[in-house]
Amino acid sequence: MLPVRKARRAVQQLLSWCLALALLALAWQAALVLGRYPAYILPAPLEVLRKGVLLARQGVLLRHVLVTSAEILAGLALGASSAVVAGYLVSQCSWGERILTPFVVASQAVPTVAIAPLIVIWFGFGLLSKVVVCALIVFFPMLVSTMVGLRAVPPELAELMQVLRATRWQMLLKLQLPAALPVILGGLRLSVTLAVVGAIVGEFVGADRGLGFLVNLGKGTFDTALMFVALALLVVMALGLYGAALALERKLLHWRP
Amino acid sequence: MRRKLALPLLLVLALLIAPSCAPTPTPGAPTKVKLAMGYIPNVQFAPVYVALHKGYFAAEGLELELDYGMEADIISLLGTGKLEFAIGSGDQVILARAQGLPVVYVYNWYNRFPVSIVALEKSGIREPKDLIGKRIGIPALHGASYIGLRALFEATGIPESSVQLQAIGYTQVAALTNGLVDAAVCYYMNEPVQLQLAGERITQILVADYVSLPTNGILTSEEVIKAKPEVVQRLCRAFHKGLLDTLARPDEAFAIAKEFVPEIAQNEAAQRAVLDAAVQLWSSEHPGQSDPTVWQQAVEFMARAGLLAQKVDIESMVTNRFVPQE
Numbered sequence: 001m002l003p004v005r006k007a008r009r010a011v012q013q014l015l016s017w018c019l020a021l022a023l024l025a026l027a028w029q030a031a032l033v034l035g036r037y038p039a040y041i042l043p044a045p046l047e048v049l050r051k052g053v054l055l056a057r058q059g060v061l062l063r064h065v066l067v068t069s070a071e072i073l074a075g076l077a078l079g080a081s082s083a084v085v086a087g088y089l090v091s092q093c094s095w096g097e098r099i100l101t102p103f104v105v106a107s108q109a110v111p112t113v114a115i116a117p118l119i120v121i122w123f124g125f126g127l128l129s130k131v132v133v134c135a136l137i138v139f140f141p142m143l144v145s146t147m148v149g150l151r152a153v154p155p156e157l158a159e160l161m162q163v164l165r166a167t168r169w170q171m172l173l174k175l176q177l178p179a180a181l182p183v184i185l186g187g188l189r190l191s192v193t194l195a196v197v198g199a200i201v202g203e204f205v206g207a208d209r210g211l212g213f214l215v216n217l218g219k220g221t222f223d224t225a226l227m228f229v230a231l232a233l234l235v236v237m238a239l240g241l242y243g244a245a246l247a248l249e250r251k252l253l254h255w256r257p
Numbered sequence: 258m259r260r261k262l263a264l265p266l267l268l269v270l271a272l273l274i275a276p277s278c279a280p281t282p283t284p285g286a287p288t289k290v291k292l293a294m295g296y297i298p299n300v301q302f303a304p305v306y307v308a309l310h311k312g313y314f315a316a317e318g319l320e321l322e323l324d325y326g327m328e329a330d331i332i333s334l335l336g337t338g339k340l341e342f343a344i345g346s347g348d349q350v351i352l353a354r355a356q357g358l359p360v361v362y363v364y365n366w367y368n369r370f371p372v373s374i375v376a377l378e379k380s381g382i383r384e385p386k387d388l389i390g391k392r393i394g395i396p397a398l399h400g401a402s403y404i405g406l407r408a409l410f411e412a413t414g415i416p417e418s419s420v421q422l423q424a425i426g427y428t429q430v431a432a433l434t435n436g437l438v439d440a441a442v443c444y445y446m447n448e449p450v451q452l453q454l455a456g457e458r459i460t461q462i463l464v465a466d467y468v469s470l471p472t473n474g475i476l477t478s479e480e481v482i483k484a485k486p487e488v489v490q491r492l493c494r495a496f497h498k499g500l501l502d503t504l505a506r507p508d509e510a511f512a513i514a515k516e517f518v519p520e521i522a523q524n525e526a527a528q529r530a531v532l533d534a535a536v537q538l539w540s541s542e543h544p545g546q547s548d549p550t551v552w553q554q555a556v557e558f559m560a561r562a563g564l565l566a567q568k569v570d571i572e573s574m575v576t577n578r579f580v581p582q583e
Contacts, residue, residue, distance in 0.1 A: 039357060222356035
């Protein structure tokens with residue numbers, strides 16, 4: 001695509017987002033006027049914006065955003081990388097999948113929010129416990145997508161590689177990984193949004209910083225505008241991460257039609 | 258076509274007529290009210306269970322439904338008119354009023370503020386000044402625990418910066434016994450009791466020994482007071498009887514609480530200890546009465562601590578007019 005056309009498309013995309021945001025603010029304000037809701041039920045968009053600007057000026061928002069971002073990125077890195085490795089190892093031996101699958105599925109039946117207090121006690125009240133909660137939430141979708149992706153390798157190509165006496169390493173790099181990548185990256189897109197949830201669950205259990213803490217603080221002090229600011233930032237973070245995963249997918253899968 | 262339209266039209270008509278056909282409360286029928294309590298079903302709510310069991314609410318013409326939840330949530334529901342009555346802490350009422358929630362404190366249940374700082378005896382923490390330089394675990398940096406701790410610091414001249422505060426959620430027992438913190442902020446009748454029953458030797462600093470703060474009681478909204486003052490009066494009267502009975506006969510109250518919360522039987526000794534500790538905090542020379550001076554001091558302290566979004570008026574948030582006369 002030509003650079004000019006690409007830039008025009010980006011501007012159009014940005015404008016459509018701004019328009020959607022403006023419409024949302026209008027609908028919000030209309031609901032406020034029609035419903036006559038007090039600020040503790042539904043604060044006005046301008047009030048939320050004012051609160052956000054005030055907190056940003058004080059440096060409060062950046063501090064909390066950095067903490068939650070660190071938790072999400074570290075949790076995502078830990079959960080996704082360990083799930084990809086585990087998914088590869090399991091897919092290489094049929095008995096491995098048979099043995100492991102019931103345990104992995106059973107682990108998903110336990111709500112992370114219920115075991116989060118235990119994780120906090122085991123790993124301390126600092127960053128590590130939030131990273132572990134995040135990694136646990138991310139692990140399952142990444143594991144499943146890795147296993148499914150590796151299973152999707154065309155058997156005739158695998159046979160061809162074997163006939164050509166490819167080593168295990170060559171099989172992985174030249175065939176299995178490229179073939180599984182679309183599914184693995186699909187899992188990553190799902191995982192980035194779940195990672196945000198994981199960090200918040202960890203912060204809800206016990207934290208003195210982070211956006212989850214801000215949401216809790218807003219709720220505990222009946223400051224609904226503060227809750228909205230923190231929630232809006234979480235949405236922005238999730239969208240940013242999703243966009244980054246999408247960009248990574250486009251870059252790595254540029255060969256796809 | 259006409260036939261096709263007939264059914265939807267009939268349905269719309271039925272929906273329009275339905276409200277006028279709704280059963281109207283018959284005279285003498287009990288008034289349904291919901292009371293939400295800021296915790297899980299627990300022996301600490303024994304006075305409510307006693308009043309229900311002995312029919313005090315029914316005698317007042319009330320059909321009481323109990324509900325449980327997080328304190329901040331139920332106070333918000335009260336403020337939004339989705340709930341009529343709740344059990345909540347006085348300091349939370351002040352915070353809620355500062356955010357514009359029209360909640361009103363109508364019956365003072367606890368005589369003493371239940372927040373305490375617990376430590377293992379070997380830590381050497383015995384009085385507030387021993388907390389300086391220590392790691393203190395607290396459920397969250399808001400709520401009654403945080404306000405209680407800040408009030409204690411102010412009353413004893415301890416700067417908050419001289420301690421290491423750590424938000425630990427509700428993991429106080431594990432955090433203390435595993436040495437993750439040196440002391441933990443908790444409720445006098447909960448974690449300290451659990452620790453003692455687990456064989457730990459503990460020390461406690463009860464916030465109420467150093468500063469008076471408005472504590473747990475019955476809350477309602479301005480709207481309910483305006484629309485149904487007699488219901489507020491009746492609810493307070495029934496609860497009052499339940500409280501007096503519990504204070505006079507804790508054994509009986511414990512047996513009744515077991516009927517309402519069967520899980521108590523799983524750990525009877527601990528639950529009994531919880532009730533006994535709670536009874537100490539409930540005992541009062543004037544049950545139900547709120548002290549305006551305590552509220553005034555609490556408001557002034559919270560304003561100084563920067564916890565209030567705007568000025569609050571005490572007269573609009575607390576009243577003794579529904580407390581039964583002795």
